[in-house]
Amino acid sequence: xxxxxxxxINPDCxxxxxxxxxxxxxxxxxxxxxxxxxxxxxxxPSTLSEFEARWSERLQPLNLSGxxxxxxxxxxxxxKQIVTIGEGQTLLQRNDRLAQLCDMKPGxxxxxxxxxxxxxxxxxxxxxxxxxHAHMTGASMTACxxxxxxxxxxxxxxxxxxxxxxxxxxxxGRIAFGKLSQALDYGARTIQVRGDFDDALKRxxxxxxxxxxxxxNSVNPFRxxxxxxxxxxxxxxxxxxxxxxxLVPGGNLGNSSxxxxxxxxxxxxxxxxxxxxxxxxxxAGAETLNQFWNTDSLRWESGRPDPATISSRFEQMDRTDxxxxxxxxxxxxxxxxNLIKALRALDTCNGVVRSVSDQQIIDCRAQIASxxxxxxxxxxxxxxxxxxxxxxxxxxxDDRVACIxxxxxxxxxxxxxxxxxxxxxxxxxxxVPAGIHNTPLANPPVVVNxxxxxxxxxxxxx
Ligand SMILES: *Cc1c(COP(=O)(O)O)cnc(C)c1O
Ligand SMILES: [Zn+2]
Numbered sequence: 001x002x003x004x005x006x007x008x009i010n011p012d013c014x015x016x017x018x019x020x021x022x023x024x025x026x027x028x029x030x031x032x033x034x035x036x037x038x039x040x041x042x043x044x045p046s047t048l049s050e051f052e053a054r055w056s057e058r059l060q061p062l063n064l065s066g067x068x069x070x071x072x073x074x075x076x077x078x079x080k081q082i083v084t085i086g087e088g089q090t091l092l093q094r095n096d097r098l099a100q101l102c103d104m105k106p107g108x109x110x111x112x113x114x115x116x117x118x119x120x121x122x123x124x125x126x127x128x129x130x131x132x133h134a135h136m137t138g139a140s141m142t143a144c145x146x147x148x149x150x151x152x153x154x155x156x157x158x159x160x161x162x163x164x165x166x167x168x169x170x171x172x173g174r175i176a177f178g179k180l181s182q183a184l185d186y187g188a189r190t191i192q193v194r195g196d197f198d199d200a201l202k203r204x205x206x207x208x209x210x211x212x213x214x215x216x217n218s219v220n221p222f223r224x225x226x227x228x229x230x231x232x233x234x235x236x237x238x239x240x241x242x243x244x245x246x247l248v249p250g251g252n253l254g255n256s257s258x259x260x261x262x263x264x265x266x267x268x269x270x271x272x273x274x275x276x277x278x279x280x281x282x283x284a285g286a287e288t289l290n291q292f293w294n295t296d297s298l299r300w301e302s303g304r305p306d307p308a309t310i311s312s313r314f315e316q317m318d319r320t321d322x323x324x325x326x327x328x329x330x331x332x333x334x335x336x337x338n339l340i341k342a343l344r345a346l347d348t349c350n351g352v353v354r355s356v357s358d359q360q361i362i363d364c365r366a367q368i369a370s371x372x373x374x375x376x377x378x379x380x381x382x383x384x385x386x387x388x389x390x391x392x393x394x395x396x397x398d399d400r401v402a403c404i405x406x407x408x409x410x411x412x413x414x415x416x417x418x419x420x421x422x423x424x425x426x427x428x429x430x431x432v433p434a435g436i437h438n439t440p441l442a443n444p445p446v447v448v449n450x451x452x453x454x455x456x457x458x459x460x461x462x
Pocket of ligand 2: 008009010013014015026027028029030031
């Protein structure tokens with residue numbers, strides 16, 4: 001595949017490497033890597049609707065996949081080496097009820113429901129690409145550190161394909177049982193490190209440098225190529241029109257980075273004529289990007305963001321042993337590995353960053369669920385961010401917005417139950433975060449004796 005290559009994003013380096021190499025950083029300057037393409041040599045369709053036509057040829061596994069249906073936009077692997085399990089069968093869903101909640105016009109608010117992936121989160125979009133590259137490079141062992149969903153995703157690709165073993169590192173902090181149980185069920189060797197996610201990631205990166213183990217965290221540039229297609233499906237859901245805003249929760253910032261790259265490439269290829277704005281939403285307890293963007297005014301600066309600003313904040317975090325803490329475990333991350341790429345995406349998309357409280361996250365999660373879409377807490381951040389940007393007037397009543405629902409509700413049922421039942425035992429087990437006492441959408445089960453009269457009374461029919 002000599003029409004694709006790996007390339008350092010540092011403008012003072014721009015070193016290139018063959019796609020057959022297994023790298024997670026530039027060999028010269030340790031910068032992040034992109035997958036770049038020689039577009040003149042790739043038969044990219046001249047209109048986006050040609051991709052849509054592949055729906056009708058879904059017996060072909062590459063057309064069934066919501067990622068590889070767009071394969072010309074991520075053409076780094078020979079077709080016969082692509083590892084797919086039918087990921088990306090997700091749809092954009094209009095939701096007027098939530099539009100009303102946000103004081104927006106009907107037909108303006110859409111949900112991209114990525115919980116409907118094989119492992120229940122958007123991570124499968126990226127993992128199919130990483131698994132493909134692992135296969136291309138002959139890897140027999142793969143690994144990741146995870147707050148849960150990355151491990152569930154990698155484990156399912158390892159199990160279904162049978163191509164490689166899988167090792168998962170988790171921290172000893174919050175991990176939703178729905179996610180951990182998947183990794184165990186799919187046969188991943190699971191190592192629980194005493195430390196948090198950032199510690200586990202540092203450890204697994206070292207291990208993969210020293211041993212022939214293929215790293216599948218989002219520093220892996222191939223993963224982000226797969227995640228670009230989430231934006232293609234958003235456009236497809238709007239009849240190939242470009243929305244005004246994309247809202248996405250930010251953790252390690254792989255998704256935000258991938259979205260920006262997708263739009264930059266589509267614009268460059270002349271497949272879209274404008275780029276939507278991007279809103280990256282942090283949890284208040286894990287708001288490193290928000291701090292950099294809004295407090296330090298750190299910007300992309302054509303690839304030269306101020307290194308002193310970055311190091312001084314990270315050093316301060318180290319000095320005070322600052323740890324991320326939020327109910328939204330999927331975004332409980334202090335040191336987002338894709339920070340620099342996310343700055344680029346925010347530049348490409350004229351983006352904004354906000355942070356929202358745990359209370360807002362769990363209430364919005366419940367609001368989304370009450371509209372019929374079950375998602376996990378992190379996904380609630382998209383709607384919480386939308387409400388905030390609406391109240392600031394940054395997002396208008398007529399703007400067309402897509403909120404990315406990153407993971408499925410059943411990943412974290414403990415929190416949902418705690419929210420609805422108000423069970424003091426669940427509060428004691430700290431399933432409901434400290435400081436959260438309001439559960440305005442709580443819908444607890446009503447306990448009655450097995451007696452018709454009591455049941456009718458409970459139903460208000462007596
Ligand atoms: C991984 C994950 C995120 C965070 O995505 P990043 O690309 O790391 O910013 C958000 N929500 C869910 C459900 C996730 O699994
Ligand atoms: Zn470099």
